[in-house]
Amino acid sequence: VTFHPISNDGGSLARVPFDRVESTISEPKNWDFVLPEGAREFVTYTAGGQLRRPCLILPNEQGLYDTVVVYKSKKDSTPLCTLKGDEMATDVVDDCIENGRKTVASRWYKLLELAEDGSKVRMWMSTAFKVDCDDRWSPKSIYQEVIENCGYVPPFTQMGGTSLEFAQKILTPSWRLNALWQSRAINYLIEEKGVEVVFSHHHFIDHSAHQFWNYALQKPGADPAEGFQAQIDKTYEVADEYIGSFMHLLDDGWTIIVTSDHGEQIHDKAPARLGSAAGVSAGIMKELGWTVMKKDENGNDLEEIDFSKTKAVAIRTSYIWINLKGRDQFGIVDPEDKYDIEEQIIDDLYRYRDENGDRIIAMAFHNRDAKIIGLDGPYTGDIVYMNRERYVTEHGQGLSTYRGYYGTSVSPIFIAAGQGILHDDQVKRVIRQVDVAPTVATLLDVRMPADCEGAPVYQILES
Numbered sequence: 075v076t077f078h079p080i081s082n083d084g085g086s087l088a089r090v091p092f093d094r095v096e097s098t099i100s101e102p103k104n105w106d107f108v109l110p111e112g113a114r115e116f117v118t119y120t121a122g123g124q125l126r127r128p129c130l131i132l133p134n135e136q137g138l139y140d141t142v143v144v145y146k147s148k149k150d151s152t153p154l155c156t157l158k159g160d161e162m163a164t165d166v167v168d169d170c171i172e173n174g175r176k177t178v179a180s181r182w183y184k185l186l187e188l189a190e191d192g193s194k195v196r197m198w199m200s201t202a203f204k205v206d207c208d209d210r211w212s213p214k215s216i217y218q219e220v221i222e223n224c225g226y227v228p229p230f231t232q233m234g235g236t237s238l239e240f241a242q243k244i245l246t247p248s249w250r251l252n253a254l255w256q257s258r259a260i261n262y263l264i265e266e267k268g269v270e271v272v273f274s275h276h277h278f279i280d281h282s283a284h285q286f287w288n289y290a291l292q293k294p295g296a297d298p299a300e301g302f303q304a305q306i307d308k309t310y311e312v313a314d315e316y317i318g319s320f321m322h323l324l325d326d327g328w329t330i331i332v333t334s335d336h337g338e339q340i341h342d343k344a345p346a347r348l349g350s351a352a353g354v355s356a357g358i359m360k361e362l363g364w365t366v367m368k369k370d371e372n373g374n375d376l377e378e379i380d381f382s383k384t385k386a387v388a389i390r391t392s393y394i395w396i397n398l399k400g401r402d403q404f405g406i407v408d409p410e411d412k413y414d415i416e417e418q419i420i421d422d423l424y425r426y427r428d429e430n431g432d433r434i435i436a437m438a439f440h441n442r443d444a445k446i447i448g449l450d451g452p453y454t455g456d457i458v459y460m461n462r463e464r465y466v467t468e469h470g471q472g473l474s475t476y477r478g479y480y481g482t483s484v485s486p487i488f489i490a491a492g493q494g495i496l497h498d499d500q501v502k503r504v505i506r507q508v509d510v511a512p513t514v515a516t517l518l519d520v521r522m523p524a525d526c527e528g529a530p531v532y533q534i535l536e537s
Contacts, residue, residue, distance in 0.1 A: 234285030238297035249278035283338035329492035339478025349471035391470035393455025
């Protein structure tokens with residue numbers, strides 16, 4: 075629950091914790107096989123420290139240390155992986171611990187830094203993915219065939235945030251390899267299994283955006299913004315490579331549609347204290363008197379709402395709920411007063427100005443009026459509001475037309491090409507996400523979903 079949401083930094087998702095293992099570099103001892111001259115050793119741990127993995131640092135012919143080798147034990151002369159330069163070691167199969175029991179998993183390694191004199195080394199080790207896990211495969215029979223022909227299901231990383239190095243060396247490269255694995259698997263199923271329709275999703279743009287997008291506008295304590303801007307460009311190069319791996323299908327009569335659920339914008343204003351993806355947003359609602367916090371013995375706010383005095387709360391990105399009698403557990407607002415309370419809150423939001431005198435919201439609706447923008451219904455709040463452009467954190471609290479710094483936008487994309495598609499880039503119709511499903515249904519000559527809200531984009535169809 076977030077009661078005081080989102081300062082002007084990269085957001086909570088950019089501060090993902092990770093384990094850090096420190097080890098002493100020393101002269102090698104007690105190895106059961108002959109080591110190269112000049113070798114040095116250190117140790118790392120996996121499974122929360124339960125499994126120990128010895129490592130060697132090796133010099134090249136010039137005596138400069140440039141290689142790290144990871145072993146399962148000092149008795150096994152065959153290494154788990156060898157790390158050198160900028161290459162990532164993938165499909166490293168090793169033991170892991172799951173719920174106290176040993177299992178077999180695959181993980182990735184990468185060398186981040188190695189001093190030429192062997193005095194310092196930094197490396198990354200990914201999360202472990204079980205190699206016998208077919209839980210999310212249907213039919214399960216294809217799992218083994220895919221990993222035998224395309225490699226183990228790849229991990230990914232959440233390391234990025236303020237560290238440009240992590241974004242450059244770990245985040246983007248690992249997601250690229252993840253995307254290429256998915257591409258190999260999909261193309262394999264098409265070529266070898268006769269799959270005729272594919273719906274694929276890859277999360278690397280979204281994930282990267284939440285990690286470091288906002289640091290492309292200089293933030294205190296962060297690396298130079300230009301480096302993060304280059305990483306944004308690199309992310310789209312990875313996306314191009316992924317999509318490009320399917321373009322040969324156009325020659326075989328396939329139709330390809332590329333779309334997204336949203337974009338991501340970089341805010342150049344401090345985000346409003348209204349609207350939080352993490353939970354309850356007290357900020358402005360508390361300032362306006364609609365949300366009241368419990369107090370400690372000194373009269374200071376606790377991070378707990380006093381529902382006996384609270385008439386409304388802002389929950390998630392764009393919704394305000396009235397604390398209603400008969401519906402809510404601690405409701406205090408009579409149902410006959412609900413509409414008038416909503417009117418007062420909407421008025422307060424439009425009148426509200428931040429410390430710079432700027433208006434925060436773009437619009438606010440009663441639930442019934444939010445039907446106009448497709449956000450009415452029993453689960454979207456008694457009031458639906460949208461923050462003003464530049465006061466949106468990343469996405470969610472604002473309209474899809476919002477634009478941000480460095481050419482960013484929360485508007486999704488739609489691209490279509492191939493059989494059945496007109497080659498006309500002058501389509502004037504606004505294509506919405508809800509139009510994608512009926513358009514695909516039309517191309518496949520199957521019935522549209524029963525509850526479909528959109529319509530086929532007939533302007534791009536040949537017939």
